[in-house]
Amino acid sequence: MAQHKVNYTQDGGLPVALTSIDKIVNWGRSNSIWALTYGLACCGIEMMASGASRYDFDRFGTIFRASPRQADVMIVAGTLTKKHAEFIKRLYDQMTEPKWVISMGSCANTGGMFNTYATVQGVDRIIPVDLYLPGCAPRPETLQYGVMLLQKKIRANEASRAQKAKRLM
Amino acid sequence: MAQIKNRLTPFFENITFDREDNEMILNFGPQHPSAHGQLRLMLHLQQEQITKAHPDVGYLHRGMEKMAENMIYNEFMPTTDRMDYIASSSNNYGFALAVEKLVGLDVPRRAQVIRMMLLEINRLMSHLFWLATTALDIGAMTVFLFAFREREYLMDIIEGYCGARLTHAAIRIGGVPLDIQDSFISQLRIFLDKLPQNIKDYEDLLDTNRIWLMRMEEVGTIPTEMALSWGCTGPMLRASGVKWDIRKEEPYELYDEVEFDVPWSDKGDNFARYRIYMEEMRESAKILYQTIDMYQKCVKDGQTELMAHSPKYISAPKLDIMTQNYSLMQHFVLVTQGMRPPVGEVYVATESPKGELGFYINSQGGPYPYRLKMRAPSFWHTGILTDLLPGHYIPDVVSIIGTTNIVFGEVDR
Amino acid sequence: MRAYTPKDDVQAKAYYTDRFYVSPQVPKQKPESDEVFNADLEAIKAKFEVTDAYIQVEQLVIYINANDIYGVLELMRDELEYTQLSEMSAIDWLAKGNKFEIFYQMLSMNKRKRIRVKYFIENGQAVDSVEKLFRSADWSEREMFDMFGIEANGHPFMKRILMPYDWQGFPLLKTYPLQGDEFAAWYEVDKIYGKEARDIIGPELRDTAKVDRYDSERFARLGHEVPKGTKITGNEPKNEQNYQEDDGVFMIKKFDKKDSVVIDDPQR
Numbered sequence: 001m002a003q004h005k006v007n008y009t010q011d012g013g014l015p016v017a018l019t020s021i022d023k024i025v026n027w028g029r030s031n032s033i034w035a036l037t038y039g040l041a042c043c044g045i046e047m048m049a050s051g052a053s054r055y056d057f058d059r060f061g062t063i064f065r066a067s068p069r070q071a072d073v074m075i076v077a078g079t080l081t082k083k084h085a086e087f088i089k090r091l092y093d094q095m096t097e098p099k100w101v102i103s104m105g106s107c108a109n110t111g112g113m114f115n116t117y118a119t120v121q122g123v124d125r126i127i128p129v130d131l132y133l134p135g136c137a138p139r140p141e142t143l144q145y146g147v148m149l150l151q152k153k154i155r156a157n158e159a160s161r162a163q164k165a166k167r168l169m
Numbered sequence: 170m171a172q173i174k175n176r177l178t179p180f181f182e183n184i185t186f187d188r189e190d191n192e193m194i195l196n197f198g199p200q201h202p203s204a205h206g207q208l209r210l211m212l213h214l215q216q217e218q219i220t221k222a223h224p225d226v227g228y229l230h231r232g233m234e235k236m237a238e239n240m241i242y243n244e245f246m247p248t249t250d251r252m253d254y255i256a257s258s259s260n261n262y263g264f265a266l267a268v269e270k271l272v273g274l275d276v277p278r279r280a281q282v283i284r285m286m287l288l289e290i291n292r293l294m295s296h297l298f299w300l301a302t303t304a305l306d307i308g309a310m311t312v313f314l315f316a317f318r319e320r321e322y323l324m325d326i327i328e329g330y331c332g333a334r335l336t337h338a339a340i341r342i343g344g345v346p347l348d349i350q351d352s353f354i355s356q357l358r359i360f361l362d363k364l365p366q367n368i369k370d371y372e373d374l375l376d377t378n379r380i381w382l383m384r385m386e387e388v389g390t391i392p393t394e395m396a397l398s399w400g401c402t403g404p405m406l407r408a409s410g411v412k413w414d415i416r417k418e419e420p421y422e423l424y425d426e427v428e429f430d431v432p433w434s435d436k437g438d439n440f441a442r443y444r445i446y447m448e449e450m451r452e453s454a455k456i457l458y459q460t461i462d463m464y465q466k467c468v469k470d471g472q473t474e475l476m477a478h479s480p481k482y483i484s485a486p487k488l489d490i491m492t493q494n495y496s497l498m499q500h501f502v503l504v505t506q507g508m509r510p511p512v513g514e515v516y517v518a519t520e521s522p523k524g525e526l527g528f529y530i531n532s533q534g535g536p537y538p539y540r541l542k543m544r545a546p547s548f549w550h551t552g553i554l555t556d557l558l559p560g561h562y563i564p565d566v567v568s569i570i571g572t573t574n575i576v577f578g579e580v581d582r
Numbered sequence: 583m584r585a586y587t588p589k590d591d592v593q594a595k596a597y598y599t600d601r602f603y604v605s606p607q608v609p610k611q612k613p614e615s616d617e618v619f620n621a622d623l624e625a626i627k628a629k630f631e632v633t634d635a636y637i638q639v640e641q642l643v644i645y646i647n648a649n650d651i652y653g654v655l656e657l658m659r660d661e662l663e664y665t666q667l668s669e670m671s672a673i674d675w676l677a678k679g680n681k682f683e684i685f686y687q688m689l690s691m692n693k694r695k696r697i698r699v700k701y702f703i704e705n706g707q708a709v710d711s712v713e714k715l716f717r718s719a720d721w722s723e724r725e726m727f728d729m730f731g732i733e734a735n736g737h738p739f740m741k742r743i744l745m746p747y748d749w750q751g752f753p754l755l756k757t758y759p760l761q762g763d764e765f766a767a768w769y770e771v772d773k774i775y776g777k778e779a780r781d782i783i784g785p786e787l788r789d790t791a792k793v794d795r796y797d798s799e800r801f802a803r804l805g806h807e808v809p810k811g812t813k814i815t816g817n818e819p820k821n822e823q824n825y826q827e828d829d830g831v832f833m834i835k836k837f838d839k840k841d842s843v844v845i846d847d848p849q850r
Contacts, residue, residue: 023832031834037202041229041578042254042335044206045298049334052301052317066202081581083746084207084228085770087200110787113248116232117753117762118745120770121786137254137335148825155831168783227744232760234729235753239594239760270639271608397665400718413691506596513608515639516687516698518668529687531673534605536596544669544687552721581744 025159029072029098030151032061036071036091040078043105043137047077050140060147068094073150074127075143079107080120092127097165100154102146103129106136128166192220195563199228203306203567206577208551210566212558219566222558224551230581237541241507242268242342245541250336252545253579255298256291258327259521261340266421267517267528268342272482272510277474279467280344281422286357286460287330287339288422289453293364294323295522296446296453300371303443303571307384312374319360319367326356342508343483344476354461364454368447375443385440389557389569392437399556400549403524404449405573408442410435415520427459442572482508507536516544523547523574545579590677591756611637618693622662630654642697648684652710654699655686659715664688664697667716670723672730674756680705682732686712703732711737729754761788 035057039047051057051064065071068091080088092101103123106112109132111121123129130153133146197210204210207228213221233252237245249260262284269276276284297320304312324334329350331339339345375381391401396409406413414431416424432448434441477483484503485496512534518527524546531540550573558566613623613635619642623635626644630653634645646654658664669687676682686699703709711734712719723734724743731752733740742749750765751758761767771783806820830836 019832027832027834038200040207042251045254045335048302049317049321052321053314054318054321064202079229079231081228081230082766082769083230084199086774087228089774091200113251114231114236115788115790116236116760117758117766118230118232121788125783125786126770126774139334145825152825152827155827227742227746230744232753235758235760238754238756273608395717398717400666400668400716411691418691418694506598509596509603509605511606511608513610513638514643514698515608516641516669516696517639518689518696525668527669527687529669529671529685532608535599537594540673542669542671548721549718552718555720556717 022159026155026157029159030154032063033073033100033147033150033154034063034065034071036068036074036095037064037066038074038076038088038091040076040080040084041107043077043108046137046140047075047104047143050143055140055144057144057147060144060151062147068092069096071095072098073100073102073147075102075104076108076123076129077104079112079114080123080126081118082120083118085120085126088123089126099166100130100150101127102131102133102143102150104133104143104146105138106134109134112136124168126168128168191215197566199225203570205302205570205575206580208570208575208577208580210554210558212563212566214563217562219558219561219563222554224554226548226551226577226580228581229577233582234541234543237538239537241536242510242538243503243507245538246341247336247338250338251578252543252582253295253521253523253526253547253576254335255576256295256522257335257337258287258291258339259295259519259526261338262288263517263519263521263526263528265340265342266519267515267530268510269477270517271513271515271530271532272479272508274343274477274479274482276344276477277472278423279348279464279472280475280477282460282464282467283345283349283475284340285422285424285427286349286457286464287327287337287345289457289460290323290327290357291337292453292522293450293457294320294327296450297323299446299522299571299574303568303574304371304375304381306567306571307381309374309378309381312371315367315370315374319364322356322360326353326360329353329356341476343479344474346475348475349464354464357457357461361454361457365451368450372447382440384564384568385443385572386438388439388561388565389572390436390438391553391557393435395553395556396437399553401524401553402546402549403520403522404442404445405524405546405550405553407431407433408445409437415518415525419518421519423460423463426463427456429456439568439572442574446574482510509534509536518544521546523576523579524550543582545582547573547575547577547579551575551580588677589757592759593756594760608638613637613642616642618695619697622658622695622697625662626654626657629657640696642695644697644699646699646701648701648703648707648709651684651686651699651701652712652715655688655712655715658688658697658699662690663692664690666691667712667718667722668696670712670719670726672726672732674730674754675702676705677756682730684709684726684732708733708735710735713737728752731755 049055074092074095103109107114108123111119120126131146131150133142135142193214195212195214197212198204199207199209209225209228211223211225212219233248236248246261246264249264250257252260297316301313301316327337328334329352331337391409393410396406412431412433417431429452432445434445480499484500489496490500510532512532514531516527516529518525526546527544529542530538533539557569613620616637619637623644626632630650631647632644636643666689667686668689670685673683681702681704683700683702688697688699709732711723713723721743723737724741726732727740728742728744729752741747751763767786768780771779806818825837
């Protein structure tokens with residue numbers, strides 16, 4: 001469990017830390033990844049489960065937002081069909097930079113078991129994807145692991161430099 | 170920052186004002202947090218009142234019926250999981266039962282008991298999930314967290330049985346693949362013993378809650394004729410005054426041997442539906458207690474068969490496949506070419522948590538079904554929104570969609 | 583010689599069928615064997631022509647003429663207590679006789695009986711809508727139109743329901759391939775980015791059996807992930823994935839495996 005009482009005397013006295021701008025910005029970004037609720041199919045249920053009591057996503061600073069304008073990461077959870085494809089593009093465009101995309105589950109990765117006329121074969125045909133989570137459906141643990149990897153990725157980036165927009169084309 | 174170039178026209182159709190008659194057209198979805206999936210609703214509004222509703226579905230249409238025509242029967246089983254993904258086993262079961270009726274298989278009793286356990290656990294999971302999401306949509310976050318907590322325990326049990334949390338594929342044509350694990354019954358008992366208190370907790374939170382009552386009572390009333398005409402089944406129909414439960418009226422498996430009541434109401438509003446879901450959870454628990462006894466009796470009687478014996482259609486047990494040449498050959502043919510049911514057609518309805526789940530199979534004697542139509546209850550429960558929403562106000566939309574308990578894997582298939 | 587593949591049915595076919603194999607039939611009973619069904623059938627026969635009737639798997643199947651469907655369903659609803667239309671759809675028989683078979687699955691809750699009403703129509707012929715009798719036919723007929731291209735006369739809103747409005751082709755026809763035609767393959771790219779983007783985005787990867795050893799992402803092998811575009815030799819060591827960098831994370835406590843607790847009984 002987390003230690004709730006902050007012990008200021010622990011690491012040499014005062015509550016002051018010296019760091020670079022990069023680190024502090026990345027610290028903020030990586031620990032408050034707000035996700036867009038993008039539950040499309042079965043994986044959306046596991047995404048809800050990871051937000052609910054047992055898996056408790058709030059610990060990671062990940063809070064689900066219903067608006068793309070407040071979200072940092074889009075968790076594409078489920079099958080993307082050709083009818084829906086244009087909306088994912090619209091919503092992705094509405095998100096503010098910097099933004100990341102997690103493709104959750106086989107359907108979003110590659111079309112998965114639905115190798116049919118109506119399914120987009122991989123969400124990366126529409127929007128750029130940062131992280132692919134395998135599984136059908138991935139367990140909530142997989143999503144947690146994915147978010148932690150994404151945090152690591154965010155920390156590895158330079159925050160102060162102007163963000164380069166991610167583009168599929 | 171410049172937007173990424175694309176061909177999509179600027180999206181101003183979200184809200185349209187028509188100046189002449191002061192009507193507003195509101196576009197709800199297809200990506201809306203309280204739409205329970207990918208529902209798009211075009212609402213014509215006068216002030217806050219809805220005058221016309223036009224549900225648009227198909228955003229999760231993955232072509233399952235087409236897939237079925239291109240797959241052997243056993244191969245299609247995991248695909249049925251993704252229909253109503255909140256209660257996967259009930260879809261597995263509906264499909265398995267239809268094929269069994271088509272070829273005329275007798276399932277061993279022990280497998281039937283295990284199937285009933287899985288079906289009722291799935292019903293509980295589905296209803297708990299319904300309660301959680303609907304309460305969340307109305308604004309009761311606590312109930313969401315409570316109900317998900319209980320649902321996770323059920324998922325542990327199911328996971329111990331089949332290895333998956335959500336997409337079980339736990340029922341095969343002709344029986345079940347595995348016996349239940351050792352801890353199954355003890356874990357289930359612990360859960361069931363706690364369940365009445367848990368349900369009471371939810372009711373204490375909701376039944377007298379002023380907000381909950383205001384958004385549930387007298388909202389979304391479905392008259393009996395409308396429910397029948399729209400093909401509503403399950404809790405939607407039972408809330409509208411028709412006591413019709415396929416488990417009771419056209420019993421399948423061993424449902425004629427267990428004792429349970431069918432809750433129903435003649436109110437037809439959201440609150441009646443909510444009450445029916447709560448009561449059905451209690452009835453499911455009752456059935457589960459009885460199936461535990463039935464299972465233990467099966468064990469005592471020494472019934473070990475889990476799959477039907479039918480060399481033409483069903484593979485032999487693993488031990489026979491490994492030791493007997495003929496069983497191995499037959500297994501090879503059944504896996505590579507698939508079973509070939511007789512020429513004919515069948516429609517079998519089962520009571521899934523959402524309503525009547527029917528599978529229509531037309532077989533022409535080949536290993537692939539010639540036509541497979543899935544009658545998903547949610548499809549019509551979405552359709553009824555066309556007639557149900559006009560006259561209601563915008564906040565009612567969310568609570569009405571919530572209580573219809575629609576799942577879009579099932580609506581669009 | 584190349585094997586002949588029929589153009590009028592592109593669905594999966596059994597790769598081997600014994601020449602002498604005769605498939606058995608699902609047994610059919612005469613309608614007289616069930617009192618309730620027989621009475622219903624006589625009532626329908628009194629007013630309409632019934633070309634064939636039998637009981638199969640506990641349900642009565644009757645074949646009628648295409649023009650009579652509204653009358654038959656009205657009779658069944660108003661006089662025979664078949665209050666619900668559970669399901670209706672079509673079966674494609676274009677390869678065999680250039681026709682469609684339409685079925686209506688009726689349910690009587692009072693009698694606890696189900697009847698399937700069926701009839702044949704020619705290719706291109708429209709059916710009579712029963713939407714006035716059963717509202718559920720509203721969406722069913724739209725779905726039938728969407729999937730087979732069969733229109734319903736007198737339907738208030740005859741448009742596609744599952745596929746987008748601008749979709750081409752009718753997916754459940756036997757001539758329509760499972761993985762879609764040329765239009766379907768490029769639908770989302772054309773719509774979002776335009777036709778000129780086809781070359782950049784590339785065709786869909788539809789081969790399910792394709793295994794690429796040099797796949798640069800390899801997300802199926804945890805611990806063996808490599809950056810995109812890396813050449814894979816096949817014997818890279820497994821890299822332990824840590825949630826945090828080795829030198830710690832700014833203002834975040836380092837996770838220590840020794841301090842963590844594994845809960846055995848989740849229901850404790």
